[in-house]
Amino acid sequence: MSPSQAAPSIDAQLRLERADFTLDVTLALPGRGITALFGPSGCGKTSCLRSLAGLDRAQGLVVVNGEVWQDDARGLWLPTHRRGLGYVFQEASLFPHLTVRGNIDYGLRRLPAARRAVALDQAVALLGIGALMERRPETLSGGERQRVAIARALAASPRVLLMDEPLAALDAQRKAEVMPYLEALQRGLDIPVIYVSHAQDEVARLAAHLVLLRAGRVEAAGPTADLLARLDLPLAHGDTAATVVAGTVLSHDATDQLTTVGFSGGQLQFASAGHRQPGQSLRLRVQARDVSLALALPQGSSILNAVAVRVTALQEDGPGQVMVALDASGTSLLARITLRSARTLELAPGRTLWAQVKGVAVLG
Amino acid sequence: MHLSAEDWTAIGLTLKLAGLTTALLLVLCTPLAWWLAHTRSRWRGPISAVVALPLVLPPTVLGFYLLVLMGPAGPLGALTQSMGLGTLPFTFAGLVVGSMAYSLPFAVQPLQRAFETLGARPLEVAATLGAGPVDRFFTIVLPLARPGFITAGILSFAHTVGEFGVVLMLGGNIPGVTRVVSVQIYDHVEALEYAQAHWLAGGMVAFSFTVLLALQWWQPERKSP
Numbered sequence: 256m257s258p259s260q261a262a263p264s265i266d267a268q269l270r271l272e273r274a275d276f277t278l279d280v281t282l283a284l285p286g287r288g289i290t291a292l293f294g295p296s297g298c299g300k301t302s303c304l305r306s307l308a309g310l311d312r313a314q315g316l317v318v319v320n321g322e323v324w325q326d327d328a329r330g331l332w333l334p335t336h337r338r339g340l341g342y343v344f345q346e347a348s349l350f351p352h353l354t355v356r357g358n359i360d361y362g363l364r365r366l367p368a369a370r371r372a373v374a375l376d377q378a379v380a381l382l383g384i385g386a387l388m389e390r391r392p393e394t395l396s397g398g399e400r401q402r403v404a405i406a407r408a409l410a411a412s413p414r415v416l417l418m419d420e421p422l423a424a425l426d427a428q429r430k431a432e433v434m435p436y437l438e439a440l441q442r443g444l445d446i447p448v449i450y451v452s453h454a455q456d457e458v459a460r461l462a463a464h465l466v467l468l469r470a471g472r473v474e475a476a477g478p479t480a481d482l483l484a485r486l487d488l489p490l491a492h493g494d495t496a497a498t499v500v501a502g503t504v505l506s507h508d509a510t511d512q513l514t515t516v517g518f519s520g521g522q523l524q525f526a527s528a529g530h531r532q533p534g535q536s537l538r539l540r541v542q543a544r545d546v547s548l549a550l551a552l553p554q555g556s557s558i559l560n561a562v563a564v565r566v567t568a569l570q571e572d573g574p575g576q577v578m579v580a581l582d583a584s585g586t587s588l589l590a591r592i593t594l595r596s597a598r599t600l601e602l603a604p605g606r607t608l609w610a611q612v613k614g615v616a617v618l619g
Numbered sequence: 620m621h622l623s624a625e626d627w628t629a630i631g632l633t634l635k636l637a638g639l640t641t642a643l644l645l646v647l648c649t650p651l652a653w654w655l656a657h658t659r660s661r662w663r664g665p666i667s668a669v670v671a672l673p674l675v676l677p678p679t680v681l682g683f684y685l686l687v688l689m690g691p692a693g694p695l696g697a698l699t700q701s702m703g704l705g706t707l708p709f710t711f712a713g714l715v716v717g718s719m720a721y722s723l724p725f726a727v728q729p730l731q732r733a734f735e736t737l738g739a740r741p742l743e744v745a746a747t748l749g750a751g752p753v754d755r756f757f758t759i760v761l762p763l764a765r766p767g768f769i770t771a772g773i774l775s776f777a778h779t780v781g782e783f784g785v786v787l788m789l790g791g792n793i794p795g796v797t798r799v800v801s802v803q804i805y806d807h808v809e810a811l812e813y814a815q816a817h818w819l820a821g822g823m824v825a826f827s828f829t830v831l832l833a834l835q836w837w838q839p840e841r842k843s844p
Contacts, residue, residue, distance in 0.1 A: 310743050335746040336754075342747035348740050352762045361758075362748030411748050 263287055263320045265415060265447065269306045271313035278302045278313065278471040284464060286320045289441050289448040291462035291479070293455075293490075299471040300451040304417050307449065308342050309335040319415055320447075339370070341413030341446075345420045347400035349392035355403050356388040362411030372412040373444065381443055382406040382436050398429035402436060409444070416448045422457060437461055438619045455495050459483060459540050460618045484587030486570045486580050491589055496543040496578065498589050499618065504535045520583025524559045525615050538618040543578060543589035545613040548600060552609050560612040564588060566604050569597065577602075581610055588612075621818050628795050629803035629819075636711070636799060637779040640718040644726035644775050645768065647719075652730035657739075670727045673720060682788025685717050689789075709791050714799075717789040718779045725774040733767020734760070770834060777830040781823070 263286025271278040278299040284290045292300045306313035309324065309332070317325040319340075324333045341362075349358050363375055379385050382402040392400060401421055408416060421437075422430045438461065441448065452458050458465060458479065465482045467474040467490070475488050480499045483490050490496065502518035507530055514527045516537055523539060531537070553561055564581040572578035577597040581588040588610055600608065622630075655667060673681055688695045689707040696706045707713030741763060745755045761768070783801040790797030792806070800819055807816035 308747060310746070334751075335743070336749050336751050339749070340747060342744070344740065344744065346740075348744050350741060350744070350759065350763075361745070361750070365749035365754070407748070 263447070265290075265307075265319050265449070267307060267317045268315040269303060269313040269317070270315050271302055271306055271311060273302070276471050278306070280468070280471070280473050282466060282473070282476070284449065284466070284476075285447070287445060287447050288463040289450050289461050290464040290466065291458040292449060292451045292466050292468055293453065293458050294468035294474075295453060298468040300453070300468055301419055302471075303468065304342075304419050304449060304451050308340055308417055309333065309338055310342075322414070339411075339414045341408030341411055341416040343401075343404050343408050343416070343418040343421045345423050347392075347397075347404040349395075349400055349403060349407075351392055353392075354388070355384065355390050355392070355395070358392070358403060359388075359407045359410050362407060366411055370412055373409050373446075375410050377443075378406040378409040381409065381439055396429070397425050398432040401425060401429075401433055405433075405436065405440070409440070409446070413446060416446050418448060418450045420451050420453070422454070423452075434460070455490060455497070456540075459497055459499055480587060484580055484589055486568045486578060491543075491578060491580070492572050494544060494591075496572075496589050496591060497540050498543070498587050500539045500541055500586055500588075500615070502537055502539065504531045504533050504537055506533055507531050518583075519585035520562045520564065520588075522560070523562070523612060523615055525617070527617065539615040540618050541588060541612055541615050543591040545615075546581075546588060546590035547611045547613070548579065548590050548592060548596070548602070549609045549611060550600060553611055556611065558611045558613050560615075562588070562610045562612065564608060564610045566602055566606045566608070568604055569602055583610070621814055623815065625794060625798075626800075626803060626815065626819060629798050629800050630822075632711075632795065632797075633780055633799040633801075636714055636718060637776045639715055640722060640779045641726075641772055641775040643715070644719055644722060645772055648723070648726040648730055648771070652727050653734055655727070655731045656734035671724050673722070674724050678721065678782070678784025679788055681721060682717065682785040685713075685720060685785070685789055689713060689716065708789055709793065709797065711790075711796055714786060714790045714797050717785045718782055721782055721785045722775045722778045725778045726771045729767045729770040729774065730764070733764040733770075736767075737763050773830055773834055777827060780826065 265282065265284040265286055267282045269278060269280050276297070276299065280303055292303055294300055302311055305311040307317055314327050315325065316327070323331060324338050325331060350361065353361065359375065359378065382405055384399065384402050384406055387395065387399060387403065395403065405421065422433055425433065441461065450462060462479050465479040466476040467482065467488060475482055475485070480501065482488060484498045485491055500518050500523065502516040502523065505515045505517045505522065507514045509530065512526055512528060513524055514531050515522055515524045516539065562583050564583045566579055567582050568580040570578050571594065572591060575594045577592055577594050579590045579592060579597070579602060581590060590610060655663060686708055687693050690696045691700065691706055699705065699707055707716060737760065741759050742755050745759045750758060781801065782799070786797060786799055786802055792798050792802055800823065804816050804819045807819070
């Protein structure tokens with residue numbers, strides 16, 4: 256499907272004028288993995304996604320893995336139903352007159368046999384909805400509906416899956432129910448996903464690549480781990496600031512239920528009930544408020560993790576607080592500390608010291 | 620049974636007229652109702668008003684203008700004559716055209732409401748799943764707007780059956796051609812045949828009541844998406 260010589264990519268230039276706002280973006284996204292479009296409400300995320308799908312008529316260019324969907328310079332425009340994409344809306348939007356099976360079949364039946372890349376059973380199994388197939392949409396819970404909607408989009412073997420805040424309409428419990436399926440999807444299928452979200456934890460957990468939108472324009476784009484740690488961007492501020500550490504499991508101590516993960520800056524240890532195989536790659540989320548700084552390697556501390564770091568930047572962040580950007584031999588970390596501590600430690604770019612990491616969350 | 624052969628002819632003619640009118644209205648009003656439900660054009664207001672006119676105009680006014688339009692000197696009459704069809708007044712075809720104008724709002728408005736309730740989302744979903752416009756109409760719009768189609772059909776049919784003024788202005792009183800039940804009742808009363816009038820009038824009451832009762836059953840259920 257994609258040209259073998261070039262790396263798969265999704266390129267778009269979109270311009271859309273609305274009464275209260277103008278979308279004007281140039282996107283160069285990786286053609287595999289999950290890419291998040293992130294930003295506050297009204298920044299143009301959804302318009303951007305709808306324009307990629309052809310649901311809104313923006314002016315410009317859309318090329319997905321070598322296939323031209325839209326090129327206004329050449330008067331070319333494929334209607335949505337010929338783009339071979341999958342779209343998951345914020346509300347599940349299941350067809351109320353069809354059963355779950357009927358919903359999932361809808362896209363599958365319209366797909367030429369030659370293009371079938373995802374089997375119905377595979378989509379059903381991935382989303383864990385085998386038991387729901389004969390049910391009517393109105394009898395499903397919110398989380399189940401959204402899983403059916405995702406399976407329905409997948410069963411059409413899309414070239415790219417576009418998801419517009421698929422978890423936003425769900426409460427925390429339902430969100431936790433659907434999230435693992437999204438992660439399984441990322442691992443199980445080689446379909447690029449563009450994921451619109453305004454929830455930082457979702458983005459950190461799911462997306463390898465990130466596009467920050469602000470007032471209809473691209474503010475920044477790049478690997479999620481890099482953007483999360485940049486002090487000039489809004490992500491690296493406030494109580495929710497966190498970075499992502501990519502590493503490999505080195506060992507798992509069954510007695511203490513302690514997993515040791517190696518990464519570019521050293522090691523991180525954390526308690527974990529599940530057994531993990533050495534060699535397994537793992538992504539960890541480290542919150543800025545869980546990182547403290549010390550001039551010397553701390554002794555006799557209950558905190559297991561100390562990592563040698565270098566200060567790359569610092570910025571005031573709320574009353575009496577400072578956000579410190581750190582480099583641990585190639586991995587970015589953030590530490591949110593008090594203004595007084597920053598002064599006492601004489602923090603400045605280039606200074607080397609120890610970062611103590613109190614806790615991590617395993618992203619998968 | 621006190622119905623004469625003429626009464627039965629009138630009943631048959633009425634049902635034929637109402638059936639044909641309803642079928643044509645459903646086909647022609649679907650695109651019009653779709654346009655009214657989705658357009659942002661400034662013509663939406665004026666066209667909605669024109670569609671609703673038969674609700675408030677006296678049927679004689681409607682019939683009068685249709686007669687003028689379809690007569691030998693009218694634009695519609697000129698057109699039908701140039702096509703070799705003659706003129707429509709005092710023919711069954713003319714009655715069908717008149718009935719369609721008369722029952723127009725009863726077909727358009729339920730359809731328009733159904734399309735508005737449907738919204739754009741189910742169609743967008745279907746498009747992302749590879750369904751083209753015609754496919755979407757038959758697999759999504761038709762089943763989801765079915766209660767609207769049924770309401771529009773029942774109301775158009777019943778309203779056409781109850782038509783009197785337009786028929787009289789446009790079709791006169793030709794047995795087997797334009798003499799429908801309402802006109803037949805009028806004739807019976809003119810002739811002081813109250814018993815005959817009673818049978819037909821009572822039948823109309825029973826029919827109308829049944830239709831309205833059926834409509835209650837067909838009201839779309841409130842469903843969550």
